[in-house]
Amino acid sequence: MTTPPPLELIQAAIAAADFAYVPYSHYRVGAVLRATDGSLYRGCNVENAAYPSCICAERTALVKAVSEGRQAFDLIVIATQNGGSPCGSCRQMLYEFAPDLRVVMVDFAQRITGDFTLRSLLPEGFGPNDLPQR
Numbered sequence: 001m002t003t004p005p006p007l008e009l010i011q012a013a014i015a016a017a018d019f020a021y022v023p024y025s026h027y028r029v030g031a032v033l034r035a036t037d038g039s040l041y042r043g044c045n046v047e048n049a050a051y052p053s054c055i056c057a058e059r060t061a062l063v064k065a066v067s068e069g070r071q072a073f074d075l076i077v078i079a080t081q082n083g084g085s086p087c088g089s090c091r092q093m094l095y096e097f098a099p100d101l102r103v104v105m106v107d108f109a110q111r112i113t114g115d116f117t118l119r120s121l122l123p124e125g126f127g128p129n130d131l132p133q134r
């Protein structure tokens with residue numbers, strides 16, 4: 001049995017979904033990414049009339065964190081109405097910085113629907129070490 005993530009992070013991820021801009025899918029996603037120094041970065045999905053320009057909640061949180069100087073992370077909590085799983089693009093972007101990240105999915109009723117390492121969600125992932133050194 002693994003210990004559940006702090007309740008305050010679950011609640012923060014659910015609260016982050018309130019800010020989702022989702023006029024097209026109506027699927028709200030909230031995320032809280034924790035840096036190893038304990039700082040927290042919230043994110044929501046932000047959609048666009050040009051559909052491919054949408055950004056997911058997890059990448060919103062990641063880009064906020066990196067743009068404020070954080071590059072090491074230990075936990076992300078992702079909240080959706082059905083406890084859904086992070087998409088491939090988000091897995092890939094998170095893998096760049098934190099292949100051993102703990103990824104917890106929850107639903108809006110605070111139920112934990114998944115608790116994985118990012119490595120297990122992206123086996124044989126491609127990362128910085130796969131590029132030739134220069």
Ligand code: THU
Nearest residue numbers: 025027029045056057086087090
């Ligand atoms: N979405 C996320 O925010 N994170 C994911 O990992 C999966 C999908 C968003 C994108 C889009 O705004 C909506 O959910 C439906 O795909």
